[in-house]
């Protein structure tokens with residue numbers, strides 16, 4: 001176990017060194033945002049964001065994840081092993097079931113899916129979006145969050161849900177990874 005922890009530290013030494021001074025600060029990228037509105041705005045390492053929006057029978061899930069949370073570093077991957085980590089992460093993100101699980105009863109089908117990584121200065125962010133169409137949307141009582149199981153560096157997920165008539169904002173972590181949504185998704 002000690003060896004394992006040592007290896008993790010070793011692999012991420014450069015990242016931790018770099019993050020020493022601003023680990024819990026929010027990072028603003030106003031300059032870059034002026035140039036490209038789609039680029040990353042502000043994030044806190046260890047806190048990913050999940051926005052969920054209901055549109056009739058559709059559910060839109062948008063994840064915004066600091067590179068730190070997903071691969072453990074935020075510099076642009078150049079070394080072979082880092083490139084591989086990014087590639088693997090994008091592969092995990094390509095299937096929404098690696099991030100969330102909704103009971104079969106809801107009869108949801110994926111309509112759209114996308115994932116990408118954005119690099120900006122010394123920071124990076126993974127963005128992914130999934131659109132599900134659910135025949136029995138009002139039956140959804142829970143959304144199980146698998147995100148923490150897929151990415152071992154992740155710590156917290158800041159969830160914002162906008163359903164037909166109700167809104168919810170909740171911070172969850174890997175010990176508390178079930179989102180209770182009973183009564184939220186009315187037809």
Ligand SMILES: [Zn+2]
Pocket residue numbers: 027043045066068074122123124
């Ligand atoms: Zn960052």
